[in-house]
Amino acid sequence: MGKKIVIIGGGVIGLCTAYYCMRKGHKVTIIDRGRPEPDNCSVGNAGMIVPSHFIPLAAPGIVAAGLKMMWNPQSPFFVRPRLDAELLDWGFKFIQAATKKRVAKAAPLLLRLSLESRRCFLELAASPQPGFGLALRGLLMLCRTRGGFHEETHAAHEARELGLAADVLTPEETAKLEPDIDMDIAGSVYFPEDCHLCPNRFLHALTTLLRPNGAVFRHGANVIDWRTVNDRIDCVRTNHGNFEADEFVVAAGSWSPTVLKGLGVYLPMQAGKGYSLTLSQPPQLPGHCAILKEARVAVTPMDQTLRFGGTMELGGLDDSINPLRVKGIIKSSVKYFPGFSESDFDSAPAWSGLRPCSPDGLPYLGRTRLYHNMSVASGHAMLGLSLGPISGRLLAQVLSDEEPDIDMELLHPDRYCPQFANAQ
Secondary structure (H helix, E strand, O other), X not given: OOOEEEEEOOOHHHXXXXXXXXXXXXXXXXXEOOOOOOOOOOOOOOOEEOOOOOOOOOOOOHHHHHHXXXXXOOOOEEEOOOOOHHHHHHHHHXXXXXXXXXXXXXXXXXXXXXXXXXXXXXXXXXXXXXXXXXXOOOEEEEEOOHHHHHHHHHHHHHHHHOOOOOEEEOHHHHHHHOOOOOOOOOEEEEEOOOEEOOHHHHHXXXXXXXXXXXXXXXXXXXXXXXXXXXXXXXXXXXXXXXXXXXEEEEOOHHHHHHHOOOOOOOOOOEEEEEEEEEEOOOOOOOOOEEEEOOOOEEEXXXXXXXXXXXXXXXXXXXXXXXXXXXXXXXXXXHHHOOOOOHHHHOOOOEXXXXXXXXXXXXXXXXXXXXXOOEEEEEOEHHHOOOOHXXXXXXXXXXXXXXXXXXXXXXXXXXXXXXXXXXXX
């Protein structure tokens, strides 16, 4: 028999979880703090599906690179200076996770998750619902410096060792893939299995699949507290009333620790703010999505528009726009694309979203040990869209009391809970 499932969070992770739960015959209610129109961090992101991003955010060398960047107000990385115990705790755990040993364990898992998620996207694209612009053209890592090109060539070698296709290209070979784009680069790496889509259209497609099949949406609903009975959640209380269920899922992105407050679930998390600008009439339109290696800017064609997105700003639950960060994206982008000028971005409104970042760069996915009917699906950082479908599919298997297709131990939501340290 199907279960009654309440999912807190109507972003891409929550909607994908709802979709796969409904496919297994469960009844789903989605509670979201936002408006009926999507306004979460999935809406303005780069729309990339990236098996190439198998190295977790916490990796060797990233701490030193981050320390160099954070003093520049226009750099890709910034930590707002503040005395915050949770930020210090998160930073300490991040440093502990940024080792070769941890990356060697995490990389194969992230790659498998991404490839499985890509297959899910292909299945969704073939279903009878509104299209979401899935483009299977691959991704270009564009390198402007010799040093950046050398680093990315090494990354291509690592990818091939894990079985992922990666082609190292000269500037001339890159130009053959993008003949209509002027580029000032030292070379590139092409990842043919990466792809991209229009994130807003993808969210709309999921909603279109859910509503006619009985999914209930409650927008503008904030979690107030929980009612528990022994080791089970009995009810979640919100400003829109109480919701009882057999299973509860917290997929509230950067707000997940706040939602879980009072339950004793220890979920180290920092909100990593990202920005994007979308040009409605770009002077040149590439056919492939791309990452500007040194600038850490993502560039994605979406229909006839072109989106530029980047930065990682750790500043708490604050989605305000910092013009200096936006300026940094623009200034670095035109260096790679001489056919663009800074004035081309004048009419493009800036968007910001908060990515939920775990200390080790892996998502939190699965049931907690504290409550037998409470699960978490959060902490995906920049991979929320890319890993959305596989996260939803795996969690639907867990909620259906099935054995997941993929070993999820490294993703366990209790992995930082002191009382369960010996269980990991």
